[in-house]
Amino acid sequence: MAFKDTLGGRALIGNLWRNNPVFRQVLGICSTLAVTNLLKNTLLMCGGLIFATALSNLTISLLRAYIPKQVRMMVQVLIIAAYVIIVDIFIRAHWPEIHKTIGPYIGLIITNCIIMGRAEAFASKNPAWPSFLDGIGAGIGYSLVLVAIAIVREALGFGTLMGIALPARDIWWYQWTIMVMPPGAFFMLALVAWFGNTYVLKNESKGAAK
Amino acid sequence: MILAMTEPIAQSGPGFFTNLLIIFLAAAFTENILLTRFLGMCSFLAISRQMKTSVGLGFAVVFVTTFTAAINWLLHTYVMVPLGIQFLEYIVFIVVIAAFVQLVEMVIERYSPALYFSLGIFLPLITVNCAILGVSLFMLNKQNFGFWESLVFGFGSGIGWLLAIVLMAGIREQIKEDKIPPGLRGSGITLIVTGIIALAFVAFSGMIK
Numbered sequence: 373m374a375f376k377d378t379l380g381g382r383a384l385i386g387n388l389w390r391n392n393p394v395f396r397q398v399l400g401i402c403s404t405l406a407v408t409n410l411l412k413n414t415l416l417m418c419g420g421l422i423f424a425t426a427l428s429n430l431t432i433s434l435l436r437a438y439i440p441k442q443v444r445m446m447v448q449v450l451i452i453a454a455y456v457i458i459v460d461i462f463i464r465a466h467w468p469e470i471h472k473t474i475g476p477y478i479g480l481i482i483t484n485c486i487i488m489g490r491a492e493a494f495a496s497k498n499p500a501w502p503s504f505l506d507g508i509g510a511g512i513g514y515s516l517v518l519v520a521i522a523i524v525r526e527a528l529g530f531g532t533l534m535g536i537a538l539p540a541r542d543i544w545w546y547q548w549t550i551m552v553m554p555p556g557a558f559f560m561l562a563l564v565a566w567f568g569n570t571y572v573l574k575n576e577s578k579g580a581a582k
Numbered sequence: 583m584i585l586a587m588t589e590p591i592a593q594s595g596p597g598f599f600t601n602l603l604i605i606f607l608a609a610a611f612t613e614n615i616l617l618t619r620f621l622g623m624c625s626f627l628a629i630s631r632q633m634k635t636s637v638g639l640g641f642a643v644v645f646v647t648t649f650t651a652a653i654n655w656l657l658h659t660y661v662m663v664p665l666g667i668q669f670l671e672y673i674v675f676i677v678v679i680a681a682f683v684q685l686v687e688m689v690i691e692r693y694s695p696a697l698y699f700s701l702g703i704f705l706p707l708i709t710v711n712c713a714i715l716g717v718s719l720f721m722l723n724k725q726n727f728g729f730w731e732s733l734v735f736g737f738g739s740g741i742g743w744l745l746a747i748v749l750m751a752g753i754r755e756q757i758k759e760d761k762i763p764p765g766l767r768g769s770g771i772t773l774i775v776t777g778i779i780a781l782a783f784v785a786f787s788g789m790i791k
Contacts, residue, residue: 401620401623401624402620402621402622402623402624402712402713405620405623406619406620406621445680446677446680449676449680450673450676450677453672453673453676454673456672457669457670457672457673460669460672461669475719475723476716476719476720476722476723479671479672479715479719480621480712480715480716480719482672482676482715483676483711483712483714483715483716484712485624550781553780553784554617554618554619554620554780554784555777555778555780555781555784556777557620558773558774558776558777558780559773559774559777561773562766562769562770562771562773562774562777565766565769565770565773566763566765566766566770567765569764569765569766569767569768569769569770570764570765573764573765
């Protein structure tokens with residue numbers, strides 16, 4: 373059986389594109405959207421998010437038989453919070469400068485709807501290894517969208533990528549102040565949602581035609 | 583994040599109540615939790631379809647942010663800092679919020695079953711509404727907040743969220759019948775309108791220094 377036909381493989385790949393949570397429902401953008409005006413911050417946040425989603429999925433899946441139904445949300449949140457604390461301490465130790473600007477947003481990974489959503493929809497019902505892959509898939513699928521937004525925002529707003537000036541910036545580049553400000557993020561995300569929805573609608577009508 | 587919580591703010595400069603008013607206005611307008619910090623987007627996008635549920639959820643959020651900010655400030659200042667366990671703040675905050683939401687849920691269920699049913703799944707989801715946890719975390723970032731400042735900050739942030747969702751619900755009810763490109767329907771157009779509202783709120787930014 374090829375990797376992409378296993379339960380875990382399907383979960384991993386499906387989350388990247390077809391079931392991409394941001395495209396389909398614009399879920400879980402809260403905390404991370406705020407840091408998309410600089411690519412480096414976005415990559416850090418996304419790294420933290422992938423780590424937290426994958427490992428909390430794994431843990432919740434391993435413990436799923438022992439968690440009572442009534443308190444499972446609470447237990448899930450606590451597990452996620454524990455991993456986010458690890459991310460927070462790690463970033464604080466290695467990138468103290470960035471931590472100063474995005475600090476509170478790292479804590480907010482806990483309340484990111486995607487992590488809770490995957491924990492509830494997948495990890496609480498499936499074995500450990502597929503859950504782990506599902507977490508990685510959801511994290512990466514989500515990161516792809518945010519990195520795309522960050523690239524556009526940083527290029528138009530600051531004329532740089534990862535803090536490095538774009539080539540021949542003086543000649544052609546003109547600052548789009550709105551891209552640095554919060555409304556820019558809303559407009560970019562709207563474009564992404566438009567693109568995603570159009571793609572999905574097209575596929576659905578194609579499926580109906582068959 | 584160095585969390586040196588000092589004693590309640592030194593009262594030089596603006597008077598005590600003026601200061602609180604400034605904190606309130608800043609939290610509600612210039613630093614609107616939804617429009618400038620992107621917090622609480624999930625429930626915002628899903629619930630703002632209807633005016634009635636928006637108002638209900640908005641007030642629930644105001645209530646919860648106000649009290650959780652105050653409780654979390656007390657816990658942080660008098661328990662976590664003396665014991666040196668600030669690294670546990672995420673877990674403590676989220677537990678406080680979850681317990682408090684449970685309480686609100688029971689109260690609403692008892693006194694307004696109609697609202698309870700229309701809010702449906704989103705009431706328990708306030709627990710994972712980033713706006714609530716966000717208020718507590720941003721509160722700690724403001725070094726010199728005392729108890730009353732935190733309470734007012736939580737209240738102002740909640741009001742800001744309420745404002746944003748009610749504005750949005752009003753607009754969405756109006757544009758429901760309009761011809762919108764199919765791909766933009768739902769979240770797409772909502773985000774564009776949110777962007778425009780956010781632009782309008784940027785105009786407040788010079789108001790408070």
